[in-house]
Amino acid sequence: MTLDPVLTRIDADLPQALDRLMALLRIPSISTDPAYAADCARAADWLVEDLKSLGFDASSRPTPGHPMVVAHAEGPKGRATPHFLFYGHYDVQPVDPLSLWDRDPFDPELQETPKGRVIRARGASDDKGQLMTFIEAMRAWKAVHGEMPCRITIFLEGEEESGSPSLIPFMQENAEELRADIAMICDTGLFQDTAPAIVTMLRGLLGEEITIRGPSKDLHSGMYGGAAINPIRVLSRILANMHDAAGRITIPHFYDGVTELPDEIRAQWQALAFDHARFLGDVGLSQPAGEQDRTPLEMIWSRPTAEINGIWGGYTGDGFKTVLPSEAHAKVSFRLVGGQDPQALRTHFRDWVRAQLPPDCSVEFQDHGASPAGQMQIGHPAFDAARRALSAEWGRPAAYVGCGGSIPIAGYFKSILGMDAMLLGFGRDDDQIHSPNEKYDLECFHKGIRSWARVLAGLTG
Amino acid sequence: MTLDPVLTRIDADLPQALDRLMALLRIPSISTDPAYAADCARAADWLVEDLKSLGFDASSRPTPGHPMVVAHAEGPKGRATPHFLFYGHYDVQPVDPLSLWDRDPFDPELQETPKGRVIRARGASDDKGQLMTFIEAMRAWKAVHGEMPCRITIFLEGEEESGSPSLIPFMQENAEELRADIAMICDTGLFQDTAPAIVTMLRGLLGEEITIRGPSKDLHSGMYGGAAINPIRVLSRILANMHDAAGRITIPHFYDGVTELPDEIRAQWQALAFDHARFLGDVGLSQPAGEQDRTPLEMIWSRPTAEINGIWGGYTGDGFKTVLPSEAHAKVSFRLVGGQDPQALRTHFRDWVRAQLPPDCSVEFQDHGASPAGQMQIGHPAFDAARRALSAEWGRPAAYVGCGGSIPIAGYFKSILGMDAMLLGFGRDDDQIHSPNEKYDLECFHKGIRSWARVLAGLTG
Missing domain, CATH: 3.40.630.10 (Zn peptidases)
Structure with a gap:
């Protein structure tokens, strides 16, 4: 021996x-x-x-x-x-x-x-x-x-x-x-x-930064409010559209390459008896927020995500300023699984954002890296x-x-x-x-x- | 004389x-x-x-x-x-x-x-x-x-x-x-x-600040992404819902007290021959962004607005951080016209936000003043x-x-x-x-x- x-x-x-x-x-x-x-x-x-x-x-x-x-x-x-x-x-x-x-x-x-x-x-x-x-x-x-x-x-x-x-x-x-x-x-x-x-x-990771631009300069919301496009509103709408009511991501082709768990792996995960309530409860939550037909363990191990990691625009200090800003920004990342192709997904995401731009708005993207699952x-x-x-x-x-x-x-x-x-x-x-x-x-x-x-x-x- | x-x-x-x-x-x-x-x-x-x-x-x-x-x-x-x-x-x-x-x-x-x-x-x-x-x-x-x-x-x-x-x-x-x-x-x-x-x-003015809270602390989006609710996503969805596709504000009772222009005033405004193209063109825009059945002059003089003056949450510095933040914030203001009641509107707005909160999220409001039209x-x-x-x-x-x-x-x-x-x-x-x-x-x-x-x-x- x-x-x-x-x-x-x-x-x-x-x-x-x-x-x-x-x-x-x-x-x-x-x-x-x-x-x-x-x-x-x-x-x-x-x-x-x-x-x-x-x-x-x-x-x-x-x-x-x-x-x-x-x-x-x-x-x-x-x-x-x-x-x-x-x-x-x-x-x-x-x-x-x-x-x-x-x-x-x-x-x-x-x-x-x-x-x-x-x-x-x-x-x-x-x-x-x-x-x-x-x-x-x-x-x-x-x-x-x-x-x-x-x-x-x-x-x-x-x-x-x-x-x-x-x-x-x-x-x-x-x-x-x-x-x-x-x-x-x-x-x-x-x-x-x-x-x-x-x-x-x-999971893989794809990082993107979006800048939406509208008016050529910051405007006074009394002077222009109602007539001028507000880039924060445009950005919010685009980001809100990333998920449907059931928690699925709506970007076309997003799920290309995502496969279902093999039965054997699913059985192993079930046998782990993961304490979902404790996992969420540790951070003050009670309900899983992802795709509603998945368990939290599936959500974090085997399902892709679209997450807003940061957002900013307009006046963010103390008090109030009635500014109608000329631009708004967000950092967005995607966790990737299976055969999702990061570079293809970047293109799909950018196309999807551009397709939602109203008149007079432009978008600029910054690449924050990509790695496949x-x-x-x-x-x-x-x-x-x-x-x-x-x-x-x-x-x-x-x-x-x-x-x-x-x-x-x-x-x-x-x-x-x-x-x-x-x-x-x-x-x-x-x-x-x-x-x-x-x-x-x-x-x-x-x-x-x-x-x-x-x-x-x-x-x- | x-x-x-x-x-x-x-x-x-x-x-x-x-x-x-x-x-x-x-x-x-x-x-x-x-x-x-x-x-x-x-x-x-x-x-x-x-x-x-x-x-x-x-x-x-x-x-x-x-x-x-x-x-x-x-x-x-x-x-x-x-x-x-x-x-x-x-x-x-x-x-x-x-x-x-x-x-x-x-x-x-x-x-x-x-x-x-x-x-x-x-x-x-x-x-x-x-x-x-x-x-x-x-x-x-x-x-x-x-x-x-x-x-x-x-x-x-x-x-x-x-x-x-x-x-x-x-x-x-x-x-x-x-x-x-x-x-x-x-x-x-x-x-x-x-x-x-x-x-x-x-126009009058009503100012509100919203803070949406989800997880009890900032989370790592690899560890929790997909399972934990993201307050930026919640905030974006609520803000995106403030306007319908035609540019009208969707908050219930929002238009209570808003009246149409008297014919005489409408005629005077038309006679002004306001240069809408120049007004928008001066700030890099070409299309009025408000209610689609109104002229820009009506939009800024006689129609109420809901405007996002600031938004922030998560990581907003250089580079990238895969954080899933515990809270997200926005400053929102409303320009009021006619007989809109600022205090009633504040209540309607807050109720409307609360009604859209998903499980595990809370909201806090800060009053940034109000004045009627x-x-x-x-x-x-x-x-x-x-x-x-x-x-x-x-x-x-x-x-x-x-x-x-x-x-x-x-x-x-x-x-x-x-x-x-x-x-x-x-x-x-x-x-x-x-x-x-x-x-x-x-x-x-x-x-x-x-x-x-x-x-x-x-x-x-």
Whole structure:
């Protein structure tokens, strides 16, 4: 049996694994602030040295921004397949406002809390603690078996929290080196804090800014009110038309490429027994506001949206001003699912807005980015192996879940390297990532390491 | 003939009249800035002395703000009727940005321009030049006839440009003293720069601010988008519903009290040959946007409006943020006509908004004031006399016109003193009141003085 001694080794080595994570957490690798560039490089070097100590051929690779860490290890007897790539990121979010932290964000500490022991530090959960679960699993495997379970490539980024400007060019330039059978990404969480979960659906995102212009200058509403077109009225009407009474989006061709959930996934989601009332109640709501024939979980994981993220125009200060403004603005975004084509949708949206313009009005659009939805190929054997491994480790059936947000890296592996990706992670909802007092539960770190050992055993055993 | 020698006297005395106006314009009576309080008092004193020199029983009357000037003159042989009140204001707007002025705003100058000679100074048109047209007419009359044409009360305010905080209490406390047969207000303009005009319809104004609340905090649109109600969407839908496709306002009972134009007034407006294309073209528009069965002149003078003066919510800065905001805001105002009841309308509007709220949303309203429309009683003989007088002086038929904006003083004369008001004035559209380089055409000043002499001759002859 190859797995059990590895799990035993992981349990025994936990204090040392924690020490190593603490050392990494002490490096303030804030990628968005140039003042921390040397720290980012130091974190990359630390990881390179650690991976070399496991026998990886590891290097810190320069980019115009922060370095990438790339490491390779052979499989048993030099076997080239299977070949798995692991992705994580060693950079962290800024820490301000520092005054809201209970201690130095870069002086990590293991703390007792009513809910168990936690590792408190910036990056503990996002993503240093998570990426170390994989590395520690490899370390234990190597210690027990003297080699890796299979051919492994590790790919760690240092710009994830600052827009990943170097990621696409680096992947393009090093495509041959990075291509593997599947990418495993550890930057997500458990479902409702306890159930292991594999994210198989990620929504895409399309951002647009609209400016509607009418009169050539701001007018006095006494002088012109009633005769002159008001751009806020025009904008409100267009935005109001985006949804019908049943919550469906009315833009022509909007639902092109949107497919219904497979029965198997629907059954898994129902089995999750998601607490819809608590989900909405936590933010003061009681009624789901989306398409009226869908559950809230479907709405956020598997259905596209049209959302107004900001609106402004005219006089917005204290008191009152009877202005009839010359322009009005809105920021609108669309969450995309399935095969919706962001660029086609942008065109459909713009055409639809233009078609509703009254005389004398013009519209200007600003492109705020686009990424398609991610639909993981769960037919790949890694998914089934991971489900079984996670279910065994956590004592609850692992589920294929959706994610309402966007994780662009999964799409890049597919579009640039032609490889599928599998997202699984061990964060909890209260980890306070991106916020003061970030933490990672020791249980998540420990069981996360064990989970990876089980996943790789399942795929190579 | 009582009039002709007065007109001759006015023509001969014009240089001196101009000197007197220049003296008044040199006093920087900016009412909104406490630094100019002494200058406001000085302007009031200057007017008191000038009116005393014409035989008026004049005084500067203290208020919690700037003083009121009140002056009385007997009619011939002490006759108590008719008794006319004249209203104007001696305070002026601030002058910033000073850098946009071509000269010191309080160093008035007579300038030659391609369109004729103009008096350039802050307050030249609004309202010192205009109020002096009346006083100079009285001066000429007195010089020629040794007495006023009838009993006259002059009432000059020093807070018109700063919200008139003392006006209503002062009118209430001095109602007996101020009450006359009719109030003549000189603070308006010619129609399209050439046609004399008497404003007989003023729109009222109702201001409301709406705040729509949904989720208890700002949400991430990836996490909650599709399931959580978006207050901007709710607000947009409500605002979009305010007008139907034909431009009519849909709020129940909104048109209660709105009456159709009398045929005579409609005929006068048609005779004005208002250049709708130029009116709209000046501000970059080509199509009137209001009720589709009305002309633009009707829209701005005789029809009520619902206008969104400001809107804001969510993220409005640079770039993009996928926020699903917890609240959204709008400032909405209604221009009122005829017998529309502002307070009833406020209630109807609020009820109408509340009836459209989806589950989990709440609304809060803020009252931004209300004033009813002003409908002058053109049956009063002063109107017909003024029309004939103005037509004779300007060589074009004077018209009864509307005013899209609000001039609250006219309503106060009615509601507090029970007297009708008649608004006529000689400003031009390019006078740049409230802006840098304000001016008043010498022609307007001269013919304005002559106009008042004619009006009073017509009413007393």
